[in-house]
Amino acid sequence: xxxxxxxxxxxxxxxxxxxxxIEKQLSKELTSAYVGIDPTADSLHIGxxxxxxxxxxxxxxxxxxxxxxxxxxxxxxxxxxxxxxxxLLDEETLRVNEAGIKKQVMxxxxxxxxxxxxxxxxxxYDWMKDFSFLGFIRDVGKHITVNYMMAKDSVKKxxxxxxxxxxxxxxxxxxxxxxxxxxxxxxxxNCKLQMGGSDQWGNITTGTEMIRKMEQGEAFAVxxxxxxxxxxxxxxxxxxxxxxxxxxxxxxxxxxxxxxNASDExxxxxxxxxxxxxxxxxxxxxxxxxxxxxxxxxxxxLAEEMTVRVHSQEALDMALKASSILxxxxxxxxxxxxxEDTLLSVFEGVPQVTITKDELAAVDNATTFLAxxxxxxxxxxxxxxxxMIQGGGVSVNKNKVEDxxxxxxxxxxxxxxxxxQRGKKNYYLVIVE
RNA sequence: GGGGGAAUACCAAAGCGGCCAACUGGGACGGACUGUAAAUCCGUUGUCUUUCGACUUCACAGGUUCGAAUCCUGUUUCCCCCA
Numbered sequence: 001x002x003x004x005x006x007x008x009x010x011x012x013x014x015x016x017x018x019x020x021x022i023e024k025q026l027s028k029e030l031t032s033a034y035v036g037i038d039p040t041a042d043s044l045h046i047g048x049x050x051x052x053x054x055x056x057x058x059x060x061x062x063x064x065x066x067x068x069x070x071x072x073x074x075x076x077x078x079x080x081x082x083x084x085x086x087x088l089l090d091e092e093t094l095r096v097n098e099a100g101i102k103k104q105v106m107x108x109x110x111x112x113x114x115x116x117x118x119x120x121x122x123x124x125y126d127w128m129k130d131f132s133f134l135g136f137i138r139d140v141g142k143h144i145t146v147n148y149m150m151a152k153d154s155v156k157k158x159x160x161x162x163x164x165x166x167x168x169x170x171x172x173x174x175x176x177x178x179x180x181x182x183x184x185x186x187x188x189x190n191c192k193l194q195m196g197g198s199d200q201w202g203n204i205t206t207g208t209e210m211i212r213k214m215e216q217g218e219a220f221a222v223x224x225x226x227x228x229x230x231x232x233x234x235x236x237x238x239x240x241x242x243x244x245x246x247x248x249x250x251x252x253x254x255x256x257x258x259x260x261n262a263s264d265e266x267x268x269x270x271x272x273x274x275x276x277x278x279x280x281x282x283x284x285x286x287x288x289x290x291x292x293x294x295x296x297x298x299x300x301x302l303a304e305e306m307t308v309r310v311h312s313q314e315a316l317d318m319a320l321k322a323s324s325i326l327x328x329x330x331x332x333x334x335x336x337x338x339x340e341d342t343l344l345s346v347f348e349g350v351p352q353v354t355i356t357k358d359e360l361a362a363v364d365n366a367t368t369f370l371a372x373x374x375x376x377x378x379x380x381x382x383x384x385x386x387x388m389i390q391g392g393g394v395s396v397n398k399n400k401v402e403d404x405x406x407x408x409x410x411x412x413x414x415x416x417x418x419x420x421q422r423g424k425k426n427y428y429l430v431i432v433e
Numbered sequence: 434g435g436g437g438g439a440a441u442a443c444c445a446a447a448g449c450g451g452c453c454a455a456c457u458g459g460g461a462c463g464g465a466c467u468g469u470a471a472a473u474c475c476g477u478u479g480u481c482u483u484u485c486g487a488c489u490u491c492a493c494a495g496g497u498u499c500g501a502a503u504c505c506u507g508u509u510u511c512c513c514c515c516a
Contacts, residue, residue: 261469294468327469367483383482391476393463405483423463 005061012272016198033193034066038074042100043246071125152202182207230265256319259303322346395421
């Protein structure tokens with residue numbers, strides 16, 4: 001149809017492994033494919049985006065993407081994952097999470113019912129919840145041998161001598177439950193392809209095996225490499241935790257910053273995986289980037305694209321403004337020109353303290369102000385404050401405090417705020433009332 | 434059971450009677466440089482304190498001494514060697 005899906009993924013470096021014959025299948029007819037996501041939270045984080053992007057390209061190639069929420073499988077836990085069983089989610093939480101995730105997925109995939117390749121979101125809890133144990137072992141279990149199941153790496157690892165903990169029967173059964181999802185979708189949606197991270201290969205092939213044995217059908221698997229960062233740390237995490245798509249969990253500003261701060265080495269991977277830009281556009285950007293790496297053209301382009309898609313143009317504008325205040329060479333004047341709403345949203349989450357005008361008036365010098373008047377949020381003691389000022393590490397309203405004994409004569413931003421900065425990255429907002 | 438050794442700040446590791454709040458390295462935090470990077474260089478790093486200084490630290494409890502992280506006694510923990 002429009003694009004060659006496999007070729008598209010290939011140049012983007014998103015194919016780790018695939019089953020032969022998939023290309024022929026895709027060129028033959030409109031095909032459905034699914035990616036599974038554990039609904040363990042009411043928001044996706046950027047680690048989930050790899051799977052979502054696969055579906056996005058799949059839909060762009062004219063095929064039908066299905067997002068499968070693992071309401072049932074997520075209750076069990078994949079033995080290959082963190083080798084730890086998950087907590088069971090109750091149904092109410094599950095539905096809340098489902099709604100939150102669907103809202104986010106809609107920003108990537110087209111759910112418009114009038115298109116014949118419109119995206120669909122399903123939850124395996126809906127077909128697994130009424131499945132009886134006897135029904136499952138009779139209809140599904142008997143088609144797959146334990147020998148077959150034991151041969152999977154995820155299982156072997158847990159049975160080997162090095163493994164410190166045993167594997168429960170529930171975990172062992174996981175691949176059957178996941179495999180059954182594929183079978184179910186094959187029958188219900190004519191879904192012939194499952195995609196996922198390379199660690200899912202074994203689980204996916206259990207599904208294709210079931211389809212082959214029970215339906216005499218042919219189904220396929222495509223996996224992507226797990227994202228690695230050049231410094232070896234885990235993708236999608238920062239010191240402050242996961243990068244979520246939900247603006248309440250990760251502000252658009254932080255979201256933008258995450259992409260902007262990606263290292264040069266990682267960028268060529270990231271941009272291919274997460275950007276919808278064409279090959280020509282990306283290669284042109286890379287060329288531009290390599291000519292002037294310090295401008296970080298690639299990081300900016302991807303950060304902008306991602307922020308607009310996940311949040312909005314307004315959110316991006318705000319993030320840009322916040323970034324220029326925090327990291328640019330902005331002056332007290334610029335700071336003062338920012339309206340109250342913007343100021344507060346930029347410094348949302350920053351430690352704050354409220355003092356009175358009288359307290360401010362009573363302050364004798366900068367050291368006292370930073371240690372005592374502000375109730376210790378900036379510095380715990382005057383000695384500490386003094387040392388840091390002498391080391392040149394303190395700014396108020398973007399002006400460096402030069403002398404620990406300087407008199408306090410700060411301009412109030414918007415008539416009520418004082419912005420204190422310790423080092424480059426630690427901000428404190430003092431509210432004067 | 435017998436013999437030997439070790440315990441020092443966030444970590445590692447010097448110090449073996451006064452010049453020790455304790456060398457040095459790492460880490461952390463600041464500064465300069467830079468691309469909100471890497472590398473490099475500089476500063477701070479027991480607490481409080483404007484300088485001076487004061488106070489609490491070198492496993493724990495006592496002791497010797499004008500003075501102890503350093504010497505003595507006991508206690509605890511760890512390591513090694515021989516049974």
